[in-house]
Amino acid sequence: MIRVSALIESLGGAVLRPVVSGNRDVITDVTLVGGDDTDLEQPGNLVLGLGIRTAAAAVELLRRSARTGASAVVLESPVVDDPSVVEAATELGVGLIELHARASWTHLVWLTRSILDHSTALTGSQVRREQSDYSELFAFADAAAAIVSAPVTIEDAHSRVLAYSERQDTADAARISTIVGRRVPEGIVRHFRSRGVFRHLQESDEPIRVAAGPDDVLPRLVIPIRAGKELLGSIWAVDPGLVPEDQVRELTRTASVVALHLLRLRAQSGAARQMAVDRLRAALLTPDQAADLQLPPGPWRVVALAEATGAGRSDYPIELWASVLRRHGWPQPLLTSIDDMPMAVVTDDAAANTVGSWMWLQTVAAELYADDRRVSALAGAPAQTTKQLSRSRSEATELVGLARSGLLDMPSTTFEKAWHEVVLARAGSAILTGTLLAEGPVQALIEHDRERGTEFVTTLATFLVHHGEPKRAAQGLHVHPNTLRYRMKQITDLTGLDLTDPRRRLAVGLALTAVLDNQDHYLSAANHDTANAPKDSTTVDTSSEVAGNPKPLEG
Template sequence: MADIEDVVTQVGPALLRLVAPGATAVSDVVIADPDGANTAAGDLVLGVAAATPADAEALATAAGGRGAAALLLKSPLAAGPALATARAVGLAVVEVAAGTSWAQLVWLLRSVLDAPGDEPFGDLFGLADAAAAVVGAPVTIEDANSRVLAHSASQDGADQARVSTIVGRRVPRDVLAKFRSRGVFRDLSRGRVIFVPEQPDGTKPRLVVPIRMGGELLGSMWAVVPGPVSEERAEAFADTAPVVALHLLRRRASADADRGRSAELLRAALFGEVSGRLVAARLDLGPGPLRVVAVDAHDEGTRLALADRLGAGIGNRTALAEAHGVLYAVVPDEGGWPALRAALATPDGPVAAAGSAVDPGELARGRAEADEALSLVRAGLAVGPLAVYDDAWAVLVLHRAATAVVGAVGGVGPLSRLHGQDSWYRDTLYEWLRHPGDPRAAASALGIHPNTLRYRMGRVTALLGADLADPDTRVALLIQLVADRWH
């Protein structure tokens, strides 16, 4: 038998949220009587009749006393007195999304509990066939991004736009633009059945039904029809949407669970806890070489948006994981990396860095390189928003050298005489040493006139009291200044 966490995970966060965990295995789903008398051990108790916090609290007491597994309540009842009562008796509490139909939820929960395999609602193509039989026209089932998830077996009477949609597994851009200009997608957000007349270019009429669950638009069904459809047939077509919605929600929850497991596995490989070679094979990342890309994304909303952006248009061989506010993407060096680099190397892009190309067995090294390069971008030492380990080697050498010697050389020699002076003393000496024999370049780096540079260097030389004509002196001073600046 499943436990309550498994059930909530399979149904998905769009409908259910576990507020208080429980240890009792789940066996059945019941719609509770007002007094909870019909509940039993292992039941998922749906608080349909609970209208007030007092009702919910009484139901929690009754269900907990009979050994039920969990109490399902809509907000705000799930956070009221019932929560404290449930915790006291070891009863799990699950919050149900406000717009969820109790009838659909019962069907969904029982399907999850009774399902022997991964597809409790049957084949999505079978549902497309059933919808086509209801409306009497060829049907496609599409997600919220107009990608084709399934289509009816018969496409008799379909036009060229439908053929292109099925072949390309998504609605072509020009076709999308036509429907968008007619307001079809705007109407999808609020209508039940939408009829789209024939287009001037010969695109046949469509009957469109939105697929919703809990107030969220999950996708849509499109039927290519010869003309206006009777109200009865249109309503029958719309009535198939809730079943398709349950299927899509289940598929999404399953995909989310798979992504979560893959992310955990990849995270372990990136930090050297498991074999990177085995993980790369398990996630079908290819034989390598691979690139590890680290993206600064401390905000959860930013991480989700970036995950969608990184996962789109780069190919199937892309794996994502998150750790410590950094989103890691692992892509093939010759496949996904060029596309990902182009997507990130934009002026308004997030702060990001990539390690060098590594063998699948060296994912931990690739992650460490990406992290080091990312730290330099964050500190403003490397030019962003995207730094690549291979290209930033000079910055890396200087930073590593500075980190290694800063404590050992910082207080040695005449450089300490500049302490307490205006910052331009050290800045002027630093740029003068970096551009030997080229005062114009040094002045340009400082944003001053070459004559101003010469004047300042005179002040610095007098205060420093060191022989700047000696090459070893110049190297020693530059090392100290680099250590001070780059540490």
């Protein structure tokens, strides 16, 4: 099976265009509709509306498809854009897709069927690398070379060599270096660019002849490989003599076959990548889904690749992270996304030069952080078994909120290093969301500060931070030690708090931490109706600051 969205994305817009998103996004089979008697009983079908020319026929096909649980219907223009057809697809929850005018139904059936067969073959095994087979392209290169009686290379749209012919009798130095490096050398690229070759490939379907160049570069015959309006690559033939027009036409027909093959390879590799992403996501969410997950030798860490600021959708989506990690040497990153948060699974290897390890990822994150200080890599504790990956993922996710609060070291940290912040955050969350503060000494101090304009919450917190030493606590508050002692006596009289009891001291410390870590919530309450409140005589400096707390808390 394959997702509708993945199929459209894999074909790159050269064949299909989404019109209406349906309620079902998984394709299990393909059915070519030739008439009303076509069997549509199989749910999850991609229904190909061959011969549907009227809006009425299209609406009826959509209704039949909805009754049988089809995922989507493919129609041609202009009927696919008819308002009644679009409205029907929307109401029925059936996906509606346009087949581009320059694509054929036969090609679509072949491409979709090959993708489904490929994904079915992969169902029982973990996809760890792209399974695409480029061997057929070498056969195409040999066939093209036979047509023009000259060496041939097949390149993608970025001048990367995909295949080349065996024939080398008239090869020049540029061709040899291209084959050895699997990429056209930069100097040769500049030569062809100066001749307008690449601009022509982007704009035209017509073959182009390129004259000889410097360093004994022989003439070339270049045939664009296109699918619709999209350039997929090109066929380059060394052209020591003028290739006859009939051979050029034959080579052009070969290019159309190569285009279909490239589309199939791209779609298959896209399906493989999507399957890997889905399987890894399931393993990170549910321990039972991780039993058959094949990974490098463990232990592993799950890393949240989050922005250190903001809470919205990341400017670094999974696609961008995949590109960055590949550029740094990880050919098949173990990446997925959960709630739009990119997640990576790395090995807990101590060697910084081990690609795909936590130490290696820290180096990558530091490099990115130098350019964009929002980047962060937040790792859960090591997972010794695949079933523990979901626990590591939960821990990594927990660190995201702390990073966005400015409580963690950037650009990377681990759950173990941040354990104290995690403990305080968990305790504070329980305290603030529960009923523990409805009564008790901290609530009494909050209410007193609110009514009298005092700073008892800040004072007690600073006193505890400095282990009950009046002089150091007074320095932290910028007040005289006698003022601090007077305040502490008032606090004790007000609350009856016994700070010699270690458990009570721990409890009040956790409650104060929860309040001070959520100052916006506290201040909104503390400042309510205090505009005209009389200042307490114990208040000396309203800009006093609790040690270790980055923001002053005004009473």
